[in-house]
Amino acid sequence: MSAAVRLTGISKRFGNFAANSNISLSIEEGFIHALVGENGAGKSTLTKIIYGMVQPSEGVVYIRGNAVHFTSPRDAISAGIGMVHQHFMLIPTLSVAENIILGNEHVGLFQHLSLKQMKVLIEKHARDFGLTVDPDSMVENLSVGEEQRVEILKLLVRNASIMIFDEPTAVLTPSETEHLFATLRTLRDKGKTIILITHKLDEVLTVADTISVMRKGEIIGTMPATSVTKPELARMMVGRSVLLRVTNPPPTPGKTILNISKLSFSSLKGEKSLHNLTFNVKAGEIYGIAGVEGNGQLELLQALYGMAPAGAVISGEASLMGASLIGKTPAEITLMGVSLTPENRQRHAVVLDYTVSENLLFGRHRERSFHRGIGFDRKELNRYSEQMIADYDIKCSSPASQPLGSLSGGNQQKIVLARELNRPNISLLILAQPTRGVDIGAIETIHNKIIEARQKGMAILLVSSELEEIIALSTRIGALFKGSIVHEFTEEEVARKRNSEYEFKKEIGLHIT
Amino acid sequence: MNRKIAQFLIPVLSILSALVVSSLIIFIAGRDPFMIFQKMFQATLGSAYGTGQVLFRMTTLILVGLAVALPFQVRLVNIGADGQLQMGAFAAAMTGALLPASLSSFSAVSLCIFSAMGAGACWALLAGVLKVRFGVNEVIATIMLNFIAQGITGYLLTYHFAVPSTVHTPPIIDAAFIPSVNAITGLLAKSPANLSALLSPCAALLFWVILYKSRFGFEIRATGLQPEAARYGGINANRHTLSAMSIGGAAAGLGAANIVLGYKHYYESGMTGGMGFTGIAVALLAGAHPLWILCSALFFGILEYGGLTVNAYIPKDIFMMIEAITILLVISFSALGRRIQL
Numbered sequence: 001m002s003a004a005v006r007l008t009g010i011s012k013r014f015g016n017f018a019a020n021s022n023i024s025l026s027i028e029e030g031f032i033h034a035l036v037g038e039n040g041a042g043k044s045t046l047t048k049i050i051y052g053m054v055q056p057s058e059g060v061v062y063i064r065g066n067a068v069h070f071t072s073p074r075d076a077i078s079a080g081i082g083m084v085h086q087h088f089m090l091i092p093t094l095s096v097a098e099n100i101i102l103g104n105e106h107v108g109l110f111q112h113l114s115l116k117q118m119k120v121l122i123e124k125h126a127r128d129f130g131l132t133v134d135p136d137s138m139v140e141n142l143s144v145g146e147e148q149r150v151e152i153l154k155l156l157v158r159n160a161s162i163m164i165f166d167e168p169t170a171v172l173t174p175s176e177t178e179h180l181f182a183t184l185r186t187l188r189d190k191g192k193t194i195i196l197i198t199h200k201l202d203e204v205l206t207v208a209d210t211i212s213v214m215r216k217g218e219i220i221g222t223m224p225a226t227s228v229t230k231p232e233l234a235r236m237m238v239g240r241s242v243l244l245r246v247t248n249p250p251p252t253p254g255k256t257i258l259n260i261s262k263l264s265f266s267s268l269k270g271e272k273s274l275h276n277l278t279f280n281v282k283a284g285e286i287y288g289i290a291g292v293e294g295n296g297q298l299e300l301l302q303a304l305y306g307m308a309p310a311g312a313v314i315s316g317e318a319s320l321m322g323a324s325l326i327g328k329t330p331a332e333i334t335l336m337g338v339s340l341t342p343e344n345r346q347r348h349a350v351v352l353d354y355t356v357s358e359n360l361l362f363g364r365h366r367e368r369s370f371h372r373g374i375g376f377d378r379k380e381l382n383r384y385s386e387q388m389i390a391d392y393d394i395k396c397s398s399p400a401s402q403p404l405g406s407l408s409g410g411n412q413q414k415i416v417l418a419r420e421l422n423r424p425n426i427s428l429l430i431l432a433q434p435t436r437g438v439d440i441g442a443i444e445t446i447h448n449k450i451i452e453a454r455q456k457g458m459a460i461l462l463v464s465s466e467l468e469e470i471i472a473l474s475t476r477i478g479a480l481f482k483g484s485i486v487h488e489f490t491e492e493e494v495a496r497k498r499n500s501e502y503e504f505k506k507e508i509g510l511h512i513t
Numbered sequence: 514m515n516r517k518i519a520q521f522l523i524p525v526l527s528i529l530s531a532l533v534v535s536s537l538i539i540f541i542a543g544r545d546p547f548m549i550f551q552k553m554f555q556a557t558l559g560s561a562y563g564t565g566q567v568l569f570r571m572t573t574l575i576l577v578g579l580a581v582a583l584p585f586q587v588r589l590v591n592i593g594a595d596g597q598l599q600m601g602a603f604a605a606a607m608t609g610a611l612l613p614a615s616l617s618s619f620s621a622v623s624l625c626i627f628s629a630m631g632a633g634a635c636w637a638l639l640a641g642v643l644k645v646r647f648g649v650n651e652v653i654a655t656i657m658l659n660f661i662a663q664g665i666t667g668y669l670l671t672y673h674f675a676v677p678s679t680v681h682t683p684p685i686i687d688a689a690f691i692p693s694v695n696a697i698t699g700l701l702a703k704s705p706a707n708l709s710a711l712l713s714p715c716a717a718l719l720f721w722v723i724l725y726k727s728r729f730g731f732e733i734r735a736t737g738l739q740p741e742a743a744r745y746g747g748i749n750a751n752r753h754t755l756s757a758m759s760i761g762g763a764a765a766g767l768g769a770a771n772i773v774l775g776y777k778h779y780y781e782s783g784m785t786g787g788m789g790f791t792g793i794a795v796a797l798l799a800g801a802h803p804l805w806i807l808c809s810a811l812f813f814g815i816l817e818y819g820g821l822t823v824n825a826y827i828p829k830d831i832f833m834m835i836e837a838i839t840i841l842l843v844i845s846f847s848a849l850g851r852r853i854q855l
Contacts, residue, residue, distance in 0.1 A: 307744065331747030340745070348745045351738050358731070363746035365731055374727040 002065065004029040004162050004193040005050060010059035012045050019045040021217045023059070027162075027210075032184055032194040034204045034225070037214035038237055038410070038439030043197045046214070047164050050195070051083050052076035063162070082160030084151045086167045092140035096133055097122060100154050118157070125156040129186050145176035152183065163187065164195045169203055173292045174467075174509050181207045199237075199439070201230050213237055238441045246447040248498070249455070251475045251491070254283035257459035258304075258428050261317045265299040265483070268311030273299040274483040276316065281428065285491075286450070286460040288474030290467060291512045296483035297463050298343070301432055304461075305340050306330045320428055331366070336427075339420040343432035343463070345409075349416045352405035356396050357385040359404045360419050367424070388418040393445055410442030417446055421453050429453060432463045447473060467505045471498055479511035487511040524798055524805070527846040528812065531839035538834060544827050556822035557815050563822070565694065565704020569771065570788075571814035572706075573598070575713035576768035577792025578810055579720050580637070580761040582801040584651070586724060587737045587750075587757045593640055593655025594765045595789020596662035597633040601766025603666045604632035605773040606780030607674065609685025621688035626770050633766020634759040636662060641758035645751045651758075659789075667782055681781035691775040707775030713810075716764055720803035723760075733757060765789065791817065794840045 005027040012020040020042045027033045035043045048054040050061060052070030060067050063079050070076045073083070090099050101118050119135045126132060131149045139147065148168065155163055165184075169177045184194055184207055198204060204211055205225055212222040213236040220236050258281040265274035274296045281287040291297060302308045304318055306329050318325045320336055328336075342348035350359050361370060361381060370376050370384075385399045392414045396402050404412060417434065431450065435443045450473060454460055464470050470477055477494055478485040489497070489508075497504040536546035557563040577594040584591040608628040612621055640658055643649040674682045694706045724730040736743040736750050743750055772784060795813050799805035813836070820832030 305745070329747070329749070330745060331749070334747050342745055347739070348742050351735050351742055353738050354735065361731075362735060362742075365728055366747065371728070374722075374729070376728065376731070 002029055003027060003062070004064060005195070006062040006065075007046075007050075008060050008062070010046070010049060010056045010061070012042075012049060012054060013057045018217050020049070020056070023217075023219050025212060025219055025222065027193060027195060029064075029193050030188060030191050031209045032188050032196060032207060033210045033212065034196040034198060034208035035212050035214060036197075036199060036201065036204055036233065036237060038199065038441065041214040041237070041439075042217040043214055044166070045217075047083070047166065047195065047197055050076070050162075051081060051164060077158060077160070080159060080161045081164070082155030082158060082162070083164040084148065084155065084166065084168060086170060088147050088151055090139045090147055090150060093138065095136055095138055096142075096150050096153075097135040099139055099150060100135075100157050121157055122153055125153055128190070129156065130183060131156075143176075144171050145173070145179060148172070148176075148180065149183070152187075161191070162193045162195070164197070166197050167199075168196070169198065169200065171293070173513060175513055177203070201233050204233070205230060234440055238439070246444070246451060246472050248451060248472065250495070251285050251454065253285040253475065253491070254457065256280045257283050257321060258461065259317070259319050263300075263303065263316035263318055264314070265296070265303055265308070266313045268309070272483065274303070277484055279478050279485050279488065281459045281461050283427070283459045284454060284457045285475035286454050286462050286473050288470040288477045289461070289463045289480050289485075290470045290477055290508050291465070291480035293465050295480050295512070297432070297480065299483075300480075301340070301343065301430065301463065304333075304430060305338070306333050334363075334423070337425050338428045338430065339423045339426045340430040341413075341416050341420050341432060341434055343436070345413055345416060345436070350404050350412060353403055356389075356394070356399040356402050356404055356407070356415060357381055359415055360385050360388055360399075362419070364419060364423060388415070388422070392418040392449065394418065408439070410438040413438050414442055414445060417449060421449060426458055429458045429460045430463075431460060433465065434462070435464075435466070435469060467508055468501070470508075471501055471504055477508065479508055481512050523846045523849075524800070524809070524843065527798070527842040528839065530846075531835065531842050534838055534842070535831075535835040538831060539827060542827060542831060549823050549827055552823050552826065553815075553819035557819045560702075561700065562702035562704045563818065565701030565706035566818045567811070567814040568694075568701070568706040568710050569704060569776065570817050571810045572710045572713045572771040572775075573768040573788050574791060574795050574810040574813055574817075575717055575806055576764045576771075577789050578795030578799065578806040579716060579803060580633070580765035580768075580789075581792050581796035582799065582803060582806060583720060583724070583733075583761040583764070584637075584757045585737075585796060585801040586733055587753050588740065589641075589644070589651050589754060589757060591637065591640070591655055591758065591761055592652055592793065593637060593658050593662075593789070594761075594792040595785060595787060596655070596659035597636045597762045597765035598768050598785045598789045598792075599659075599662045599666055600636045601629035601633040601769035602773050602785060603669070603780050604766070605629035605769045606682050606685060609689040609774065610674075610683045610779070612686050612689060614686045614688070616686065616688050618688045618690075621686060622691060622770075622774060625685065625689050625774055626767065629769045629773070630763040630766040633769070634763040637762025637765070638755060638759040641755040644758075645754050666780070670780065670782055681777075681779040684779045685774065689774055690778060691770065693775065705776040707771065709771040709775045712767065712770065714807060716767065717803045717807055720764070724803060729756075765792070791836070794836065794843075797840060798843050 003026040007023055007025045010020055010023040011018060023046060037043050045054060049056050052073045052075050068079060097115050097118050100122060101115065122135045131153055133146055133149050139150065168180060172180060188194055196208060208225045210222060211225050211228065213220045213233060215237060260280065261278045263274055263277040264272065266272045277300065279287065289297060303314050304325055308314060314326055320338060323336060325333055346352065351362055354362060370380055382400065389396065389399060394411050394414045396407055396411065434450065435446055438446065450460065462470065462473060474494055475491050477489040479487040539546040539549050557567050577598055580594040580597060581591050605625045605628060609625045612624060636658060640651050640654040643654045644651045670682060676683050691707045691709050694701045694708065695703060724733065732748045733753050735746065736748055736753050740750055773780060777784060791813055795806055795809045798809035816836055820829055
């Protein structure tokens with residue numbers, strides 16, 4: 001056995017911050033090698049070094065025994081390394097074959113592209129590796145899973161033998177994930193080396209042969225996947241033992257707070273994304289919306305928070321204790337007692353250049369208690385920031401001067417939650433993907449805070465694509481598919497089935513695909 | 514901390530490199546750059562009259578710089594400070610000329626200033642309304658409004674209000690004069706510098722307080738930094754587009770007080786001399802920060818007047834180039850600065 005990639009003493013520093021320190025690692029040829037770790041553990045930096053996007057401050061990279069010094073991904077590609085990025089690099093208005101040939105033309109600027117030959121090549125690879133895609137279809141018409149297959153075909157056509165996958169399942173449905181795993185195994189069996197970056201432990205244990213755990217820029221350990229369990233991995237990642245399951249005491253639902261009945265939503269172009277959507281959320285319960293992304297979650301949230309794009313047509317009813325939410329502005333809705341953590345944290349929930357304190361204030365800056373003169377009450381603001389930082393275990397050095405952008409994803413999300421959960425007089429809390437891109441340690445804190453909010457009597461609407469999260473937190477669960485709730489699990493059902501998580505996940509999976 | 518250093522270093526670096534490039538250009542034009550810069554210094558800060566001239570230019574440049582900077586914080590590029598300044602100047606001159614001569618000095622000056630600010634604000638607000646109501650890009654709107662402002666003032670001047678056989682309006686009443694620095698203190702020789710020079714730093718300070726110390730500024734900056742997050746935060750971006758434009762326009766209009774009330778005492782065509790456009794450079798060099806604008810206005814004030822004084826040795830065209838090159842260097846360097854920080 002020879003190592004496909006061998007790293008010796010790799011360090012990478014950005015200013016005073018060491019993203020990688022003294023990493024030595026050997027990735028064997030023909031293996032699926034997973035790199036796991038929390039956000040900010042240094043996984044991405046390490047793979048960027050292997051892919052030539054970042055140059056190490058110290059250390060040497062060996063590819064198949066030869067020391068290499070990549071100055072750009074182009075060097076890495078010619079050395080047989082390929083990468084499937086989390087966000088696909090495809091041009092929607094070109095066909096599959098055209099996308100694959102792009103950057104790999106091998107002809108002069110004005111010569112004819114040999115698309116025909118390319119198609120033959122694509123079909124051959126597609127057959128060999130079980131990557132069914134029509135080379136002539138436009139990329140814009142493909143599903144996310146198919147787009148990913150195109151990315152893999154791109155690497156195969158370029159004869160990549162070492163393939164890096166960056167969080168490949170983040171955008172896939174459960175069945176597409178299964179398909180991807182089958183593909184990964186086929187690739188390995190045909191001699192390719194796979195480097196898989198992820199923070200989903202179930203997946204690692206299912207598909208990887210070897211697992212390396214990273215923490216704070218260092219490799220904590222490398223071991224065969226068969227010799228380790230999920231709690232062990234979690235402990236290695238976080239550095240202490242963590243609750244993978246939150247304690248969920250029995251709820252005591254009260255009166256109905258949010259009532260949604262026959263809600264329909266059509267875009268300006270006439271695309272219907274919600275069809276007669278009907279459900280309600282009671283005080284003191286968490287209503288979980290389970291579903292694959294793109295089945296109307298986005299539009300539901302837009303409708304509830306006054307963020308529907310211009311030209312959208314909304315019919316039906318969405319009311320908070322009898323008062324309609326439709327057609328109101330976000331400021332008015334907030335005043336009615338609704339609090340929201342948006343799905344896209346960095347774009348919608350925070351201002352990255354603002355300080356930690358300013359972000360704790362942002363969106364609540366109209367509350368009188370923070371005002372003083374024409375500006376803000378510094379003293380009150382400091383007191384409030386310090387309290388939130390302590391309550392939510394937010395890790396930052398100086399809240400009044402540190403820009404939010406310098407914090408990790410988990411800490412940013414804790415700030416958003418601290419702000420939104422502590423608004424005065426909340427009756428409805430809407431949580432969209434509350435733990436997306438958040439590390440395990442922070443997930444624990446966030447989940448506990450959500451349960452705590454429910455115990456205080458808030459009605460909580462939870463939208464998440466992580467079924468585990470939905471099952472762990474929800475009182476009732478609605479399965480959302482193509483814009484309607486196709487099945488609703490009652491409080492009694494959820495409480496009973498929570499104990500056999502695997503079967504419950506499968507059952508929900510049937511309703512949402 | 515790094516960010517602070519970069520914020521300071523980038524303008525300095527761009528000015529230094531601009532000096533190097535301009536020395537090169539002057540050298541190619543067949544002159545000794547050191548001699549030119551020396552003459553420039555002597556004629557500007559090196560003499561009482563020159564200092565007054567620089568102060569006079571600075572006064573208006575600060576205000577048009579603010580007029581560009583505030584909308585810039587909401588991601589609006591106000592190219593229209595020149596039109597706003599022109600409308601302000603015309604309004605001030607007409608108000609000043611039509612007021613009864615018996616009015617007290619305080620009320621005459623205040624009325625003229627208010628009408629100038631009002632005219633500037635309305636003119637800028639128009640671009641804001643076009644943007645909010647019809648989605649017209651503010652760059653295009655403000656450029657067009659510059660032409661229209663030129664047209665309106667030009668027409669009204671030539672066909673209705675010009676004193677026969679001249680190209681200017683009748684003079685404003687004596688009570689509306691803002692006294693010159695020389696008349697009060699005896700300093701700065703016979704330069705056009707006048708007491709309205711005190712208004713500009715006050716305006717800059719006020720803008721700084723608005724932007725960084727008030728709730729309104731908190732919303733304005735959030736809207737500029739992350740417009741979508743601002744919407745989620747319940748901030749009405751349209752309202753801020755309108756207020757940032759009109760407050761900016763009012764500042765540009767105030768810039769006319771210096772020229773009309775403090776110096777010329779009437780309106781004549783071309784009297785703003787493109788200062789509104791230099792205002793864009795002033796704001797950009799200062800990174801749209803109200804207090805840094807004081808420094809960058811000083812720099813451009815020296816450059817503008819200094820360019821005139823060395824006219825005998827080197828054509829004014831060269832100085833137009835130097836100014837433009839400085840702006841381009843500033844933009845390039847700040848883009849570079851952002852990349853380094855990543």
